[in-house]
Each structure stands twice: as structure tokens, then as C-alpha cells.
Amino acid sequence: MTDPDVELDRPAASVVITNHDYARFVDQAIESAIGQRVPCQVIVVDDGSTDDSLEVIRRYAPAVEVVAQANGGQAAAFNAGFERCAAPIVLFLDGDDLLAPDAVEAVAEVFADRPEAARCHFALGFVDTDGRALPGGLPEPDRSLPRGDLTNRVATNPDDVPWQPTSGNAYRASVLAELLPMPTEPYRISADHYLSNLSALHGPIEAVDRNLGSYRLHGANADHRDDFDLDRARSILIRTRTTRSLLIDHGTKRGVAMPADVDRFRSLTQDALRLTSFRSVPQTGHPFPDDRWWTLVRHAVRSALARTDLSPVRRAMALAWIGALSLAPRSLLAPIVSRGLTR
Numbered sequence: 001m002t003d004p005d006v007e008l009d010r011p012a013a014s015v016v017i018t019n020h021d022y023a024r025f026v027d028q029a030i031e032s033a034i035g036q037r038v039p040c041q042v043i044v045v046d047d048g049s050t051d052d053s054l055e056v057i058r059r060y061a062p063a064v065e066v067v068a069q070a071n072g073g074q075a076a077a078f079n080a081g082f083e084r085c086a087a088p089i090v091l092f093l094d095g096d097d098l099l100a101p102d103a104v105e106a107v108a109e110v111f112a113d114r115p116e117a118a119r120c121h122f123a124l125g126f127v128d129t130d131g132r133a134l135p136g137g138l139p140e141p142d143r144s145l146p147r148g149d150l151t152n153r154v155a156t157n158p159d160d161v162p163w164q165p166t167s168g169n170a171y172r173a174s175v176l177a178e179l180l181p182m183p184t185e186p187y188r189i190s191a192d193h194y195l196s197n198l199s200a201l202h203g204p205i206e207a208v209d210r211n212l213g214s215y216r217l218h219g220a221n222a223d224h225r226d227d228f229d230l231d232r233a234r235s236i237l238i239r240t241r242t243t244r245s246l247l248i249d250h251g252t253k254r255g256v257a258m259p260a261d262v263d264r265f266r267s268l269t270q271d272a273l274r275l276t277s278f279r280s281v282p283q284t285g286h287p288f289p290d291d292r293w294w295t296l297v298r299h300a301v302r303s304a305l306a307r308t309d310l311s312p313v314r315r316a317m318a319l320a321w322i323g324a325l326s327l328a329p330r331s332l333l334a335p336i337v338s339r340g341l342t343r
Contacts, residue, residue, distance in 0.1 A: 012038040012089065013104045013170065015037050015082030016066075018093030023052040026095040029132060030060050033093060036104045043067060043084050044095075045077040046099055053095075073188025074166075078165040078195075079181035081186070090171045092192070096216045097167035103212040107170035110206045118175045118203035119196075121145055121164040122212040128220060129218045136214055138164060138320035145207035146206040154194065154200045155251060157306065159240055167213050171195065173203045179250075193243055198250050211295050228334040233247055233273045238287050264297075268318055269308055271300035275325050276337045286343075299328045 010154060015033040019026045026044070042064040044057050048071025057066055067080050078092060080233045089111055101235065103122070109122045127133040139145055139162055146153070146161055153161055163169075169192065179198050182185050185192055197203075207303040244262040251258040259265055275296045304318040328336055 003267075007216065007338075011041040011087045012108045013083035013091055014041040014043060014087040014089070014173070015091045015093055015099070015104070016043045016045065017077070017093045017095055018047060018077035018081065018166075019049060019057065020047040020071065020077075021049045021053060021054055022095035023049070023056050024129075024223050025218075026053055027056050027059075027096050027267050028098060029093055030057070031271065032098040032101075034060070034063055035101055036099065037102050038105045038108065040104055041065070041085065041087050044326055045069065047071050047073065047077040072184055075139060075182050075184045075187035075191040075194070078191050079184070082176055082180045082331045083174060085176075088173050088227045090173050092166050092169065092171075092175055092195075094167050096218065097124075097217070097295075098214040099167070100212045100214075104170075106208055106212055106320055111170075111172060112206065114204065114206050116203050117206045118172055118332075119166050119199045120170045120206040120208065121196075122170070123210055124164065124168045124213045124215040125211040125271070129216065131214075131216075133214075133218060134239060137211060138168060145209060145311060147205055147207040148202045151256060152278075154197055154247065155267075156257055156301070158197045158200075158244070158247060159265070159270045160307065161196075161200075163193070163201045164262075165215065166192040167215060171199060175199050178202060183246070186239055186271040190236075190239060193239070194246065197243060201247075201251055201254055227307040228276075228283070228338040230237070230277065230334075232336075234285060234287050235275050237273055240267075266303040266306040268300070269301045269320075270335055271296065271303045272322065272325055275300055275322070276333050278315035279325070279330060280333055281330055293326075299321070300325075 014241060015031060017029050033040060044064050045067040046054050046057055054068055065084060069080055089108060090233060107120045111117055123137060125137040128134055141164055180194060182194050197272060241262050244265055248258045278291050278296055300322045305323055307315055324336050
């Protein structure tokens with residue numbers, strides 16, 4: 001990373017666009033970044049695309065810095081882009097998403113007003129493959145973005161905090177310098193989970209509740225899917241375990257009281273996925289062969305009761321959900337877990 005304090009006359013933010021096989025979308029992502037109301041450094045990392053992405057991206061040089069690398073996954077693309085960042089604020093933008101014209105201006109104002117903030121996340125609206133607005137967005141209408149000192153939540157139940165996906169975050173570059181480069185193999189996808197959780201140990205999280213960008217729904221999104229996929233759920237469980245281990249190590253070094261091991265965290269969502277994976281067929285694919293039904297149920301119930309951020313009614317609904325996952329016929333597990341994860 002370039003030292004952001006060397007030059008006084010520097011861009012307000014560095015926008016790192018990461019792309020893999022999004023030739024049909026990446027030009028719109030680039031234009032949304034170079035079209036910001038305040039000066040920005042724009043870096044586009046193409047992660048081994050096999051379509052026409054590089055041809056599209058190179059049309060924007062030298063207005064954008066182009067980094068072409070062999071396919072290494074999202075974390076490798078984050079690492080490569082951050083090495084070239086020269087601004088005090090960094091945004092990572094997926095190659096299929098968009099920034100609103102005032103996105104950087106808005107988050108820069110937040111960081112100026114809150115110099116202690118480690119990260120600012122913001123709302124995203126949904127758009128379709130053609131860029132047309134769709135109903136809904138992230139976070140869901142009945143939820144708000146968490147803000148403030150979230151150290152305790154991250155140290156107890158990080159997997160239940162409703163973080164925004166990659167394109168809905170802006171980071172203080174000095175915080176990213178403490179976290180990057182990140183391990184690449186565990187985060188070929190969902191690298192934002194690592195950054196969201198660990199950055200919360202470095203200062204308060206701020207939020208902008210209005211849409212400062214667009215999250216494109218096109219059926220191949222890594223994070224936003226309505227259907228339940230058992231293999232994907234099991235990969236999430238493995239990646240979450242890795243993130244918890246890194247979180248314990250990083251938090252301990254920073255003097256934060258952390259659980260003694262990865263299974264001491266409380267997570268309603270992860271416990272539900274783990275219980276569903278254990279009870280599903282084929283059971284042989286479950287990533288934790290020492291698991292037992294009663295132990296998983298007991299842990300999930302305790303996680304539901306620990307969700308003091310939920311109203312009593314919603315906690316009761318969570319307990320009923322765990323009960324259904326514990327006892328329902330295997331054929332009904334997928335629709336039950338999918339419905340609970342989207343509520």
C-alpha cells in the first residue's frame with residue numbers, strides 16, 4: 001500500500017473494483033467509480049477472467065489502473081488492489097455492482113466527522129441484469145445497519161451481525177493496513193466476511209442508511225441466494241470456522257477478551273446451518289464428523305436465547321425454528337432453514 005500521508009493533494013478515496021468474468025457488467029461498475037463527485041483513485045483487478053473482461057477494462061486506461069492476475073479468488077484480488085491504494089479511504093466494489101454518484105462524498109464526510117471510525121457501511125438497492133431498480137435492498141426493510149462500538153458483539157456472536165456485502169463498505173486505509181494481506185485460500189469468495197468482522201476490533205462502525213450503491217441480482221451472486229444449497233452451506237461452515245480462529249487470534253493480540261476456542265461463539269444462523277448439515281443426506285459430507293445431534297440442538301438453543309438484540313417474540317420464533325430443524329423430516333429441512341435465514 002502507498003502511504004496515504006505522503007501526498008497532501010490526494011484523492012478522497014481509492015475504489016478497488018474486483019472482477020472475474022463480469023464482462024457484461026464491469027464497464028458500468030467502472031463508470032460508477034470514475035463518475036464520483038469527488039476525485040477518486042480507481043483500480044480494477046481482473047482475477048483471471050476467461051471472458052472479454054480485460055478488453056473492456058483496458059478501454060478505461062489510463063483513467064483507471066488495471067491489474068491483471070491469474071485467478072486466485074476474491075481475497076487475492078483484494079490484496080493486489082490494496083497494494084496500490086493511495087487514499088485514506090478504501091472501497092471494494094464487486095465488478096457486477098454500482099456506486100451512487102455521491103457514495104464516496106458521503107462516506108468521506110462520515111470519516112471526517114468520526115475520525116475514530118474503522119469502517120462505514122451503507123445501504124444498497126437491488127438492480128436487475130439491465131441495471132433497472134428492483135424492490136428491496138440490503139439491509140432488509142425491517143432491519144437497520146449496526147453502528148457504534150461492536151467489539152462485544154464480534155467477540156461473542158459475530159456470525160449473526162448483519163454486515164453488508166463487499167460493495168456496501170468503506171474502510172479507513174490505516175485499518176486495512178493492519179488486516180491485509182489476508183489469507184487467500186479460505187476466502188476465494190466472501191472475503192468481505194473477514195474484513196467486516198476483524199475491522200470491528202479497530203474502532204466504531206458508522207452507517208449511512210440511504211442507498212449509496214446498487215447490488216445486482218443476476219442469479220450467480222456468491223452471497224445472495226434464496227434457495228438452500230447444502231454444499232454451499234457446508235463451505236460456509238468451514239470458512240466461518242477459519243474466520244473465528246483468525247478473529248480469536250487478532251482480538252487476543254489487541255487485548256480483547258475472546259472465546260477460548262471457535263465453538264464457544266454463539267451464532268443462531270451458523271448453528272442452524274450446522275444442525276441442518278448434520279441431519280441432511282448425505283450425512284457423510286458433514287464437515288464435523290464428531291458432531292452429535294443433542295449437542296448441536298443444545299448449542300443452537302443457547303445461541304437463540306443469547307440473542308438479546310431480538311424481541312421476545314422473535315426469540316421465541318428462533319427457538320421454534322431450531323425445534324423444527326431438530327425434529328422435522330429430512331425432506332423438509334431445506335425449506336425450513338431457507339425461510340429462517342431470510343427472516
